[in-house]
Amino acid sequence: ILNVEQSPQSLHVQEGDSTNFTCSFPSSNFYALHWYRWETAKSPEALFVMTLNGDEKKKGRISATLNTKEGYSYLYIKGSQPEDSATYLCASLTGGGNKLTFGTGTQLKVEL
Amino acid sequence: GAVVSQHPSWVICKSGTSVKIECRSLDFQATTMFWYRQFPKQSLMLMATSNEGSKATYEQGVEKDKFLINHASLTLSTLTVTSAHPEDSSFYICSARRDEHQPQHFGDGTRLSIL
Numbered sequence: 001i002l003n004v005e006q007s008p009q010s011l012h013v014q015e016g017d018s019t020n021f022t023c024s025f026p027s028s029n030f031y032a033l034h035w036y037r038w039e040t041a042k043s044p045e046a047l048f049v050m051t052l053n054g055d056e057k058k059k060g061r062i063s064a065t066l067n068t069k070e071g072y073s074y075l076y077i078k079g080s081q082p083e084d085s086a087t088y089l090c091a092s093l094t095g096g097g098n099k100l101t102f103g104t105g106t107q108l109k110v111e112l
Numbered sequence: 113g114a115v116v117s118q119h120p121s122w123v124i125c126k127s128g129t130s131v132k133i134e135c136r137s138l139d140f141q142a143t144t145m146f147w148y149r150q151f152p153k154q155s156l157m158l159m160a161t162s163n164e165g166s167k168a169t170y171e172q173g174v175e176k177d178k179f180l181i182n183h184a185s186l187t188l189s190t191l192t193v194t195s196a197h198p199e200d201s202s203f204y205i206c207s208a209r210r211d212e213h214q215p216q217h218f219g220d221g222t223r224l225s226i227l
Contacts, residue, residue, distance in 0.1 A: 004155075031212070032212075032213075034215055034216070036215075036218075042220070043116070043118075043205075043217075043218040043219055043220045043221065044205075044207075044218045045218075046215030046216065046217065049213070049214070049215050089155075089156070091156075093212070096212075097212030097213075098144070098161055098169075098212065099158060099161070100146070100158065100216060101158070102148075102155040102156040102157075103155055104153075104154060104155040105155065
């Protein structure tokens with residue numbers, strides 16, 4: 001993998017559904033993996049910074065896992081709510097911690 | 113905490129004009145600030161990394177004479193798009209961080225339209 005890739009590109013779920021997205025990144029020169037939530041008309045908001053292989057982080061109903069050896073991270077949302085609707089971006093930090101390369105994001109729409 | 117302010121949020125100007133965009137970290141000292149550009153349907157693309165008191169580091173393919181970056185203090189970085197042309201029209205967004213172990217905090221972005 002040469003670039004940061006996210007899937008799916010977009011996702012529509014019903015309120016209360018649990019969902020997950022995938023982020024794939026190059027495993028070489030890895031420094032950290034970032035997740036951000038970007039709501040329309042707002043600035044991107046940091047969710048997680050993950051560095052260790054096997055790391056799991058949780059913030060409310062949102063959690064993330066990291067596999068640095070195979071170069072992927074999963075973001076999980078439990079019991080989706082309409083306010084979770086946003087674009088979720090992952091980014092790989094390389095270059096000794098100075099270059100953040102973003103994926104194109106997963107656009108989540110949670111419907112009532 | 114960790115608020116980043118970016119101004120202006122929207123600029124429309126004539127071709128040939130130079131446009132300055134400011135990025136301020138309001139409640140923390142940012143050792144490093146970053147400038148990104150986003151084309152429609154694409155990801156945020158890093159343009160340059162700006163460290164206080166030193167020259168910015170530009171990514172490959174980004175013209176440093178076109179996109180002038182100044183990081184005069186630990187709370188302010190500016191991006192000047194010189195002699196802007198329609199192809200410079202885009203969404204520009206800055207971010208700031210305390211150190212490499214911390215997440216980046218983003219401004220709201222600037223939508224630049226060159227007529």
